[in-house]
Amino acid sequence: xxxxxxxxxxxxxxxxxxxxxxxxxxxxxxxxxxxxxxxxxxxxxxxxxxxxxxxxxxxxxxxxxxxxxxxxxxxxxxxxxxxxxxxxxxxxxxxxxxxxxxxxxxxxxxxxxxxxxxxxxxxxxxxxx
Numbered sequence: 549x550x551x552x553x554x555x556x557x558x559x560x561x562x563x564x565x566x567x568x569x570x571x572x573x574x575x576x577x578x579x580x581x582x583x584x585x586x587x588x589x590x591x592x593x594x595x596x597x598x599x600x601x602x603x604x605x606x607x608x609x610x611x612x613x614x615x616x617x618x619x620x621x622x623x624x625x626x627x628x629x630x631x632x633x634x635x636x637x638x639x640x641x642x643x644x645x646x647x648x649x650x651x652x653x654x655x656x657x658x659x660x661x662x663x664x665x666x667x668x669x670x671x672x673x674x675x676x677x
Contacts, residue, residue, distance in 0.1 A: 575656055583652050587645040594641055598634045603627060 611623040 572656060576653070580649075580652065584649060587649060591638075591642055591645060594638060598638055600631070600634065600638075603631050603634070607631075 607627050608620070608624060610620050611626065612619070614620070614623070
């Protein structure tokens with residue numbers, strides 16, 4: 549079976565159908581780990597860009613060189629507000645990435661459910677329509 553037809557049949561049977569069968573395994577193993585790694589790298593980058601360590605390091609440093617007690621109090625209050633705002637933004641971003649990972653895991657099952665529903669809805673309409 550070294551003919552061209554045999555080679556095409558092998559291509560279709562093994563490569564194409566094998567890819568279709570392998571797809572769900574890839575989706576939940578390598579694909580999920582790749583998406584998870586991307587999400588973690590993105591969160592690390594965001595944490596670094598928010599510079600939490602730098603804000604904590606300079607927390608009690610007076611702003612604009614005002615060394616009186618009012619200047620220090622305003623500086624600490626403003627740095628606390630900014631730090632909390634950045635922390636809230638980071639938590640929101642982490643939640644968005646978490647929801648994205650959950651949607652990634654639910655996507656094939658949802659697609660299959662919608663496909664089955666669509667098929668049976670079409671059969672029902674064609675029977676009674």
